[in-house]
Amino acid sequence: MTDDRLPGDEAAFIAAARSNDPAPFTLVTERYRRELQVHCYRMLANYEDAQDMTQETFLRAWNKRESFKGHAALRTWLYRIATNACLDFLEKRNDRTPVPAELPGAGWEVRYLQPYPDRMLPEDPQDSVVARETIELAFIVAVQHLPPRQRAVFIVRDVLGWPASKAADTLELTVPSVTSALQRARVTMREQLPGHRLDWRSPATHELSDDERGVVRSYMDAHERNDLDALTALLRDDLRFAMLPGSGALIVTARDAVDGWVSGGLFRRGHDDWRCIATTVNRMPAAALYLRTPGDPEHRLYTIAVLRIVDGKIAELTGFDAAGTPWLGLPATL
Template sequence: MTRRKDDVMDVSTLEEPAFAGMAERHRRELHVHCYRMLGSFEDAEDTVQETFLRAWRRRETFEGRSTFRAWLYRIATNACLDLLAKSRPEPATGGEVLWLQPYPDRLLDELPADDADEPEAVAVARETIELAYVVAVQHLAPRPRAVLILRDLLGWPAKDVADLLGDSVNSVNSALQRARAGMREHLPAERQDWTGGEDDATTRDLVRRYTDASVATDIPALAAMVRDDIRTSMPPTPGLYAGRDAVVTYWVESGFEGMTGLRAVPTSANRQPAVAYYHWREREGAYLPLTIDVLRITGGAISEITTFHADRFPRFGLPERLPADGTE
């Protein structure tokens, strides 16, 4: 981690407002760290608050041997492990993560710009926040999960991770090997072909056509845009559908075909293109939030659609309603 000036201060003598101000500078990156650990935006938010509370109560334990920033990461990681032990003692199985929530790109843009000009850092940041990566992480046991994130994403030395977890360096290295093997098992095979980003004209065109076909509930058109191995899910609702035939059958049986009164607003989550849908409600005389589709695109086709409920709209800064005349 990059060492900042405020990371080497004596924090034990600070008044609470000054201490809170120092900690607040790291809120977004700690939130992303907790999100990777937990897969849930809201659980990550609660855990960051718990991290700040623990940090204030234990401020005398910060001895300056590491940076203030690294000290906060230690506390946040332990807070995540405590939450997992209490509420999710078993990792996800079968490819589904029912507690999964999206992370709006507008909030990811608040991350500090350290190393922003390094292409490798940008690629790692994008790959390791996409939903497929977050889902794969949730299939790891909590401690190997923490080891993977601290070692491979944050670049911590094995000795520092061992100290945090109260383990030996050998145990940490073994856990890292198991975690990497688990990630290879659960990650898509074509990781290097993931979404090209907003500058990819082909991706933008595909998202536009997908949006138009969705609003028109044109299932044949949608089916033509997805890969044979398409996967869809709608957390927290159970159900993972894999393969074009299974997905199309689900669309037909769910009554999607022939649905009317839809409008769409483009957005983005987890550094992936997304589409927010609104549905006309006659009583309210407006289009109200319905769902958000987050798309993974591989080789010019849609390889995964993860749909989230309307309660996610406020996090994206999306309108509460769209009027009938089409203005916002």
């Protein structure tokens, strides 16, 4: 196939590679940045690491630009580089696997888990890239229980929807080994995901419902009024709660959850002046909680609470300690 018969991006990339000019190279590859970053995030469960590995992907692509001949789609070639960058990263780190939680009954902790800001998702996404079912926190945590190469197989096959032959070529495996790895990965995912969320290949959903938005408003209002009864009423009695970095996921009653927050100092004098901002991360409703302590003229970012809402109540609450860490493009103070 000659260059003038290649699809647009592939032909443009080869022309950029031959010119040795980084400007047209960047112009062609930059459009893939956001979806590659989501891919790296699924592999690594950490937003900052995903940013680093996406940048590493483009650096490797530039260094290997002359090896691209257009036999595979440019997008596939970049995904291969991104996947290998993540696998190399994981091979060098011994702190990127789930560990037993310190609290009895809390299961496992993914201490490096970070939320993913929706504003950084692809603006014109393919459903397979940002399907809500495959970017929610519970799904991302479950993926971390897979060995790295099995994780890669699962993501390209069951999340991106690639055929076994394409996955095998991308990961430099045989088709039978890809099929075997995928079968093992599906078993682990079903063991790790809550029982009501086993179909990660269901039709994609993107937008929050009016019900979800209403619960977030009520959750923020209860915080700002220090209304513990209203807060308790918003929580399911089988609440799945985790605070990161820290304890693993616990199943607690609504009253026990609120009592635990109070015994930890929240809503008491000095920790009772709240302001909140509604946001979304991982295609999930979330609230950024800002606390003003005595003597401080400003409310400072304290916690990001990511919520999963079922039938008008909060079924899962994952809190991220955000003190001193202005994540997700949120203001550090109000």
